[in-house]
Amino acid sequence: MEHSAAQQSLAPEAIRVDSHLDGTHGRSLADDVLDGLTRPFKELPPKHFYDARGAQLFDRICELPEYYPTRAERAILELRSQELAQLTGAVELVELGSGTAAKTRVLLDAMHAAGTLERYIPVDVTESMVRDCAEELTSEYPGLRVHGVIGDFERHLEHVPPALGPRIVAFLGGTIGNFPPGSRRRVLRQIAGLLGPEDYLLMGTDLVKDPRVLEAAYDDAQGVTAEFNRNVLRVLNRELRADFDPEDFDHVALFDPHNEWIEMRLRARREHTTVVRDLDLPVHFDAGEELRTEISAKFTPERLQGDLGAAGLELVRWLTDPDGLFALTLSQQQVR
Numbered sequence: 001m002e003h004s005a006a007q008q009s010l011a012p013e014a015i016r017v018d019s020h021l022d023g024t025h026g027r028s029l030a031d032d033v034l035d036g037l038t039r040p041f042k043e044l045p046p047k048h049f050y051d052a053r054g055a056q057l058f059d060r061i062c063e064l065p066e067y068y069p070t071r072a073e074r075a076i077l078e079l080r081s082q083e084l085a086q087l088t089g090a091v092e093l094v095e096l097g098s099g100t101a102a103k104t105r106v107l108l109d110a111m112h113a114a115g116t117l118e119r120y121i122p123v124d125v126t127e128s129m130v131r132d133c134a135e136e137l138t139s140e141y142p143g144l145r146v147h148g149v150i151g152d153f154e155r156h157l158e159h160v161p162p163a164l165g166p167r168i169v170a171f172l173g174g175t176i177g178n179f180p181p182g183s184r185r186r187v188l189r190q191i192a193g194l195l196g197p198e199d200y201l202l203m204g205t206d207l208v209k210d211p212r213v214l215e216a217a218y219d220d221a222q223g224v225t226a227e228f229n230r231n232v233l234r235v236l237n238r239e240l241r242a243d244f245d246p247e248d249f250d251h252v253a254l255f256d257p258h259n260e261w262i263e264m265r266l267r268a269r270r271e272h273t274t275v276v277r278d279l280d281l282p283v284h285f286d287a288g289e290e291l292r293t294e295i296s297a298k299f300t301p302e303r304l305q306g307d308l309g310a311a312g313l314e315l316v317r318w319l320t321d322p323d324g325l326f327a328l329t330l331s332q333q334q335v336r
C-alpha cells in the first residue's frame with residue numbers, strides 16, 4: 001500500500017476524466033425543440049438522435065450492407081495508419097466524438113508501433129463510454145495516459161489540455177457532414193484552434209457518388225435507419241414529455257443533388273397536433289408535412305479544400321478506400 005502511494009506520486013495518473021456538462025446540456029434540447037418546431041419548415045438538429053437506444057441503432061446501421069461509410073473509413077485506417085503515424089510523429093491522439101473508440105485502436109496501434117504514443121484524449125458527451133474505453137485502453141497499451149473530456153465538441157474544446165508534443169486531432173465518421181456549409185466552417189475553425197504548427201487534423205468525409213447508392217445507405221431494407229430517425233421523437237417524449245406517436249411518421253431519405261447532401265425527414269402520415277408538455281408547446285402537422293432531422297453532406301475534393309482553407313487549414317494527404325467511396329484527409333495549419 002505504502003509502496004503504491006509512493007509510485008503514484010512519481011508517475012502521473014494513467015486516467016483522468018473531466019466533465020464539463022452542467023445543467024445547460026438538457027437546456028440545449030429544449031432550446032432546439034422550441035426553435036426547430038416553431039419554424040415554417042420544421043427541423044431538429046441530428047445530435048439529439050443519440051440516447052442509449054439511438055447509439056445502439058447507429059451501431060446497427062454501421063453493420064448494414066447498404067451503409068458503407070464505416071467499413072470504408074476503417075479500410076483506409078487499416079491501410080494507411082502506419083504512414084500517418086510516421087508522417088506526423090504524433091505522441092497524442094485527440095478524438096472528437098470518440099464513442100466506443102472502435103476505429104481508434106487502429107490509429108493507436110500504429111502510434112504505439114512507431115514508438116511515439118503517450119496520450120489519448122477522447123472528447124465525448126457520454127461519460128460512461130469515455131470511462132469504459134479509458135479503462136480498456138490503458139490496460140491494452142501499457143504506459144498510455146488517457147485524459148477524457150466529457151463535453152460537446154461544439155462548445156467545450158477549450159478544455160482539451162495543451163499538447164505534450166505533435167498531436168493528431170481525429171474527427172472521424174463523417175460527422176462534419178451534419179453541419180450545413182456556414183456552421184461547418186465555424187466548427188472547422190474551432191477545431192483548427194486545437195492545432196499548433198506541428199499538429200494535424202485527420203477528418204473523415206463521405207464522398208459524392210451515385211444517388212441510388214447514397215439513398216440506399218440512408219434507407220436500408222431492414223428499416224434500421226427508419227427506426228433511428230423516429231428515435232428522435234422518443235427522445236422528445238421522454239426528455240420533454242412530448243406525446244409523439246413515432247408510427248405517425250414515415251422515414252424519408254433523399255439526396256439533394258444541388259447541395260450535395262442527404263436529407264432525412266419524418267413525414268406526418270395524417271394531420272395531427274402533438275403537445276410538448278415541458279415547453280407548453282402544441283405542434284401541428286399537416287398530412288404529409290415533413291420535419292427535417294438530418295443533413296449529411298457528401299464531399300468532392302474541391303469542396304473539402306474550400307472548407308479547410310476557410311478554416312486556415314491546408315491539405316497534406318487525401319486518402320480514399322479502394323472503391324473511392326469515402327475520404328480521410330490529413331491537414332495542417334496553412335504556412336504564412
Ligand code: AVJ
Pocket residue numbers: 061069173174175177178217218225294295296
Ligand atoms: C454519424 C453523422 C456520420 O451522416 O452518415 C447514419 C449518421 N444518419 N445514418 C451519417 C447517420 C443516418 C451518420 N453520421
